[in-house]
Amino acid sequence: MTDGVVLDKVELRLGTKDFHFNCTLPAGAVTAVTGPSGSGKSTLLNLVAGFETPDRGHVLVGGEDVTHEHPSGRPVSLIFQDNNLFTHLDLFTNIGLGINPSLRLSADDRRAISKALQRVGLDGFEKRMPGTLSGGERQRAAFARALVRKKPVLLMDEPFAALDPGLRLSMAKLLLELHREVSNTVLIVTHDPDEVGRLADHAIFIDYGQILLQAPTTEFLARRDIPALAEFLSG
Amino acid sequence: MLTRAERRRGIAWGLLSLIGIALFVGIAVAALLSWDVGDTRARLFTAYTWRILRFTLWQAVLSTLLSIAFAIPVTLALARRPRFPVRVWIIRLMAVPMGLPVLIGALGLIGIWGRQGVINSLLLKLGLDQPVSIYGLTGILLAHVFFNLPLAARLLLAALERLPAEYWQLASSLGMRPFSVFRFIEWPAVQRVIPGIAGLIFMLCATSFTLVLVLGGGPAATTLEVAIYQSLRFDFAPARAVALALLQIGVTALILIAMARFPIPDDAGMTAGRATRRFDGRTVPARLWDAFAISVATAFLVLPLASIVFAGLKADLWNLATSTAFLRATWTSFIIALTGGLLAVLTSLAIIAARGAVTDMKRPGKAAKGFSALLGGMSSLVLLIPPVVLGTGWFLTLRSIGDVTRFAPVLLVLINMLMALPFVMRVLAPAIETHRQQSGRLSASLGISGLAKLRRIDLPVLIRPLLTGLSFAMALSLGDLGAVALFGSNDLTTLPWLVYSRLSSYRTNDADGLALLLGIICLLLTMLGTAGQKEARHD
Ligand SMILES: Nc1ncnc2c1ncn2[C@@H]1O[C@H](COP(=O)(O)OP(=O)(O)OP(=O)(O)O)[C@@H](O)[C@H]1O
Ligand SMILES: [Mg+2]
Numbered sequence: 176m177t178d179g180v181v182l183d184k185v186e187l188r189l190g191t192k193d194f195h196f197n198c199t200l201p202a203g204a205v206t207a208v209t210g211p212s213g214s215g216k217s218t219l220l221n222l223v224a225g226f227e228t229p230d231r232g233h234v235l236v237g238g239e240d241v242t243h244e245h246p247s248g249r250p251v252s253l254i255f256q257d258n259n260l261f262t263h264l265d266l267f268t269n270i271g272l273g274i275n276p277s278l279r280l281s282a283d284d285r286r287a288i289s290k291a292l293q294r295v296g297l298d299g300f301e302k303r304m305p306g307t308l309s310g311g312e313r314q315r316a317a318f319a320r321a322l323v324r325k326k327p328v329l330l331m332d333e334p335f336a337a338l339d340p341g342l343r344l345s346m347a348k349l350l351l352e353l354h355r356e357v358s359n360t361v362l363i364v365t366h367d368p369d370e371v372g373r374l375a376d377h378a379i380f381i382d383y384g385q386i387l388l389q390a391p392t393t394e395f396l397a398r399r400d401i402p403a404l405a406e407f408l409s410g
Numbered sequence: 411m412l413t414r415a416e417r418r419r420g421i422a423w424g425l426l427s428l429i430g431i432a433l434f435v436g437i438a439v440a441a442l443l444s445w446d447v448g449d450t451r452a453r454l455f456t457a458y459t460w461r462i463l464r465f466t467l468w469q470a471v472l473s474t475l476l477s478i479a480f481a482i483p484v485t486l487a488l489a490r491r492p493r494f495p496v497r498v499w500i501i502r503l504m505a506v507p508m509g510l511p512v513l514i515g516a517l518g519l520i521g522i523w524g525r526q527g528v529i530n531s532l533l534l535k536l537g538l539d540q541p542v543s544i545y546g547l548t549g550i551l552l553a554h555v556f557f558n559l560p561l562a563a564r565l566l567l568a569a570l571e572r573l574p575a576e577y578w579q580l581a582s583s584l585g586m587r588p589f590s591v592f593r594f595i596e597w598p599a600v601q602r603v604i605p606g607i608a609g610l611i612f613m614l615c616a617t618s619f620t621l622v623l624v625l626g627g628g629p630a631a632t633t634l635e636v637a638i639y640q641s642l643r644f645d646f647a648p649a650r651a652v653a654l655a656l657l658q659i660g661v662t663a664l665i666l667i668a669m670a671r672f673p674i675p676d677d678a679g680m681t682a683g684r685a686t687r688r689f690d691g692r693t694v695p696a697r698l699w700d701a702f703a704i705s706v707a708t709a710f711l712v713l714p715l716a717s718i719v720f721a722g723l724k725a726d727l728w729n730l731a732t733s734t735a736f737l738r739a740t741w742t743s744f745i746i747a748l749t750g751g752l753l754a755v756l757t758s759l760a761i762i763a764a765r766g767a768v769t770d771m772k773r774p775g776k777a778a779k780g781f782s783a784l785l786g787g788m789s790s791l792v793l794l795i796p797p798v799v800l801g802t803g804w805f806l807t808l809r810s811i812g813d814v815t816r817f818a819p820v821l822l823v824l825i826n827m828l829m830a831l832p833f834v835m836r837v838l839a840p841a842i843e844t845h846r847q848q849s850g851r852l853s854a855s856l857g858i859s860g861l862a863k864l865r866r867i868d869l870p871v872l873i874r875p876l877l878t879g880l881s882f883a884m885a886l887s888l889g890d891l892g893a894v895a896l897f898g899s900n901d902l903t904t905l906p907w908l909v910y911s912r913l914s915s916y917r918t919n920d921a922d923g924l925a926l927l928l929g930i931i932c933l934l935l936t937m938l939g940t941a942g943q944k945e946a947r948h949d
Contacts, residue, residue: 247585258574
């Protein structure tokens, strides 16, 4: 496996908090990003997405240095916990904006949108408004947009946290299916140890702005020698 | 959770104020309606009233369109730059015209845009010999934009700042260019609140009195309200005043009905400098454009305000401030403002208590619900019958009894009280509701009631909103020229009336000095009333 996402001696200060990230996350794999609240999980994703720029160090995606690249120039798709869709635009438009931000779409693009909707189980939902969908359906639509964007890296910040446990299972299944089809690099922030086991090939643990551990999932879940991690794993 | 006695008392006070207000407004309207009934109908639509009506609506439409059209680029620029050093101050500056006595604003505008103003001097130097005229339609539009652009901008900005932070992250990640951001994010958000804002501004402009009085140029640029005033005070043609007043009521009623469909958006959530982050607009042209839009708007607002200060300082302030005319006018204004303000606060309390009593009932009957709704609709009633119309009605009623000037102070107090009522209600109602939720059950279970409750539980918490409401009402009344224009005389001179008289007799220097003094008084009052609010918000 080559390097998918590299944070090379990245240092960043936000307010009074310091962050030091140094890691190489494998390409084509799912990496779970874990840690206590306020430890810097979202900040790590923001650095990769380009919403934060490091004070020192470099960010590489797919071998390319994107440290000073604007978010629009980075090969990533995003899925947040909530507000992934513009509520005043229908699903077709929301997903279409992922292909072309001025909504100049060819016939092929339109077909791709319908196919993506089909793929996530929202067949025929083109004209529906986000407000009329359930929480799970809204996240599926966000998946559909990530599908049509065809970016090699997918960043997800607690995408299932607002869903109930049963729904989380089926969403995780869908995520894995889509991931296997396109074999993209996935970074997923989660608070749920079960979800780490279910989804991830690797996991990292962040505390106080530092990566304390990076390990394959089975090893990660078995580690008990780091107190903060032990606490996280015991729920 | 009220005791029976408390509930009964609340309803009684509410009933009393309802009857009082209904009588005060009802008598005025009845006087208008019963004036030479047959003749009035014929006079309702003459060539003259048509012209006035058309101009009233036309200037209001233009003012609304211009205010919103200019507010949009300014708002978009401010929203796209969520942090730069003086941003907070620019947003605070936008609240100033709303609290500024309109007459003072008009003087500031004349100082900048008038014949001898900064702008025209500049234009003359550039060789343009047809300078901007502050009088007539141009002046009215300029002044309405000065007062309403910041109002629109604040409300629009609040709508944009309520958008989820994720939207901006998505937009930049998807690579949306400025036009796409406008088309897919900004415009949909802005466009949702525009009808409500437009309705509000249209209402304010259609009933604007002072600006049109000062800047309107004769019969060609006169609105209904000013025409009513002129009919009564100069031409003494009560019949015409009645016809115009009825037209005015018709117009405001129609606007109010239309407005009911579009709620006025609030500017809550305007937390200058919240953690919204924008990732767009990093290009040089975008930066230049935003800087241009923000600085032009800021200059447009700051210059007239600065002009008030500079022109005022040129006057002999010490002599003015110690002159008998000033001291007498200040005293009169103060007494009227204080009485009107206290009455407004007491009436609000009565209304809130009565509505609270109805809410407190387990199963309020139809009558109780209707009563509560009537009390709630009181503020619309005040909007429906503008001060000048109310004054006209009472003028006609009292004329048959005796000398109108004898009753003038009482009328001024009552009219000012009514005008302030909606504002005081808006301050007090939520404060009292929160207080009731926090302490109602507790006081009831401890059996605290009556004076002890008032002194130990209610007053310590409510004193601040009460003072804020009072200072709002007083500032409003201190700056008002509408009601006093009908009744003002040598015996009854308020501060705004004094400024206006000096202005009309071309003693501009004195008018500027007095305006500055009045502005300082209003500013101090507002500061006094809102003192300590910031600390309260932090904890
Ligand atoms: N712009 C900022 N200015 C100041 N402090 C910031 C800023 N952004 C984030 N922080 C702080 O940095 C720390 C890490 O934030 P981050 O959002 O990365 O945490 P997190 O691990 O995602 O937490 P959670 O699990 O609660 O989402 C927090 O303490 C936060 O308050
Ligand atoms: Mg987070």
